[in-house]
Amino acid sequence: MSSVGKGVAAASIGKILQSKGYRVANIKADMYVNIDAGTIRPAEHGEVFVGEDGIEADQDLGNYERFTDQICIADNYITTGQVYQEIIKRERNLEFDGEDVEVVPDIPKEIIRRIKSCQKKNNSEITIIEFGGTVGEYQVLLFLEAARMLKLQQPNDVFFILVSYLPTPKLLGEQKSKPTQYAIRTLNSAGINPDFILCRADKPVAADIKRTISIVCSLPQERIISAPDVYSIYDIPVNFEKENLGEIMLKAMNMEPRTKDMKDWTAFSEKIKKLKKEVRIGIVGKYFNFKSCKDTYISVIESINHASWNFDVRPSILWLDSEKYEEDKNTLNELDGVDGIIIPGGFGRRGTEGMILAAEYARKNKIPYLGLCLGMQIMSIEFARNACGLKGANSEELDPETPYPVIHIMEEQRKHMKESNYGATMRLGAYDCNIKEGTQSSAAYGKNKISERHRHRYEFNNKYRKEMESKGFVLAGINPQKNLVEIAEIKDHPFMIGVQFHPEFKSRPLKPHPLFRGFIEAAAKNKQ
Numbered sequence: 001m002s003s004v005g006k007g008v009a010a011a012s013i014g015k016i017l018q019s020k021g022y023r024v025a026n027i028k029a030d031m032y033v034n035i036d037a038g039t040i041r042p043a044e045h046g047e048v049f050v051g052e053d054g055i056e057a058d059q060d061l062g063n064y065e066r067f068t069d070q071i072c073i074a075d076n077y078i079t080t081g082q083v084y085q086e087i088i089k090r091e092r093n094l095e096f097d098g099e100d101v102e103v104v105p106d107i108p109k110e111i112i113r114r115i116k117s118c119q120k121k122n123n124s125e126i127t128i129i130e131f132g133g134t135v136g137e138y139q140v141l142l143f144l145e146a147a148r149m150l151k152l153q154q155p156n157d158v159f160f161i162l163v164s165y166l167p168t169p170k171l172l173g174e175q176k177s178k179p180t181q182y183a184i185r186t187l188n189s190a191g192i193n194p195d196f197i198l199c200r201a202d203k204p205v206a207a208d209i210k211r212t213i214s215i216v217c218s219l220p221q222e223r224i225i226s227a228p229d230v231y232s233i234y235d236i237p238v239n240f241e242k243e244n245l246g247e248i249m250l251k252a253m254n255m256e257p258r259t260k261d262m263k264d265w266t267a268f269s270e271k272i273k274k275l276k277k278e279v280r281i282g283i284v285g286k287y288f289n290f291k292s293c294k295d296t297y298i299s300v301i302e303s304i305n306h307a308s309w310n311f312d313v314r315p316s317i318l319w320l321d322s323e324k325y326e327e328d329k330n331t332l333n334e335l336d337g338v339d340g341i342i343i344p345g346g347f348g349r350r351g352t353e354g355m356i357l358a359a360e361y362a363r364k365n366k367i368p369y370l371g372l373c374l375g376m377q378i379m380s381i382e383f384a385r386n387a388c389g390l391k392g393a394n395s396e397e398l399d400p401e402t403p404y405p406v407i408h409i410m411e412e413q414r415k416h417m418k419e420s421n422y423g424a425t426m427r428l429g430a431y432d433c434n435i436k437e438g439t440q441s442s443a444a445y446g447k448n449k450i451s452e453r454h455r456h457r458y459e460f461n462n463k464y465r466k467e468m469e470s471k472g473f474v475l476a477g478i479n480p481q482k483n484l485v486e487i488a489e490i491k492d493h494p495f496m497i498g499v500q501f502h503p504e505f506k507s508r509p510l511k512p513h514p515l516f517r518g519f520i521e522a523a524a525k526n527k528q
């Protein structure tokens, strides 16, 4: 079922096999007809993860990048929509030689072609393909058929891993394996028998349950692996290795481990459990009322984690609803209780006046502030209004009638918007940025030429550069090709940086992002 932890399991397997000396790649296959995740509401479906090449993908690609430190591109992400679009395009080009085009086998064949092409591009020896959704679901059938056909083509190269959930009903207090047994049977009816089963449960699976499952799917017991709830997701590869998953998998594939080294990772996962000192980070935003902020802001949360752990502090994240500040300004004093404030990315007007109030509070009270994309635009609007006297300054996105559009639509975006051409048309992916010497950003990065990933339609309006600079707004980072403001800072503030890009996509557990490091360091100091 969804949210059972397939993404982190796939990422962990990648990590483990990589640590045994193999080149790995991860693929996410999503069942929806969307071409990419760019048009899907993150509050319900999780963050849109942006790749170097500008792909707007499922958040699982973020897990893959964080665990294996590899770069994912469009090839690492397959959707039903992409597959059909390609087949229909080829049909229109007369590439089927007068034959009719059939859902089976033509759709599974295209899925296989994509898998192989990703493997080739990544030059991977082992490719881990995660199928989203649930066994037995209608929309997953064509992907299972592709998997079955791939196994038929290369019987010794293809292995199946089932991630299954074992509930512990409260009244019984014991784990039940029946849902897993049914999942195996359902998979069998698609012509597939799992080679490994990862048992997701609150506790490790008992020996007798492993025995039962192993009989149902005719597998040796060592291939039934516990995947219990953990303190942090970074424990998962370590836990799998406690049951020797890496070697058991390699043995099944007739391969030998080449190296053995997950020491850094294991030490890191141990360390974070022991941290006591706390740093309190307030995230001011508006997408907090759906089921969970955890998925919507996963890369931001993980970046805060990585940077905090790096300084041996444990982050405590507070979700602060900006609309509250609009109703009652007095509620802003809750910001005195946090050590640092982040305003993350977002779209649309709702809640933005409250964010502007929060940015003002952070500037005047010298609370460390990090603005991510929208958070940079908010910081610019606030400064224009309150430090430069540009009353009513705003972003054209939030108030099309504003007298001072300090944030305005990018020229090439105007046409897209007019034609309702929304899919994959934002400014997406990696762009260069030159950082000014002597700025907070330059100190944080420790270098002056960087590249970061973007996802936005609006930008800082160069018309206001001079006026804002003269009042202490620092244009710290500029895109050299198009002369766009990518980083803004506030002078004489311990740490107030807004970036037009999304640094959160490039933070790794053992390599925290420089801006998050700088921000957390300032927050920890602020606490003292």
Ligand code: GLN
Pocket: 344, 345, 346, 347, 348, 372, 373, 374, 375, 397, 455, 456, 457, 458, 459
């Ligand atoms: N809505 C803003 C824009 O399109 C910010 C986007 C974001 O935060 N990712 O420019």
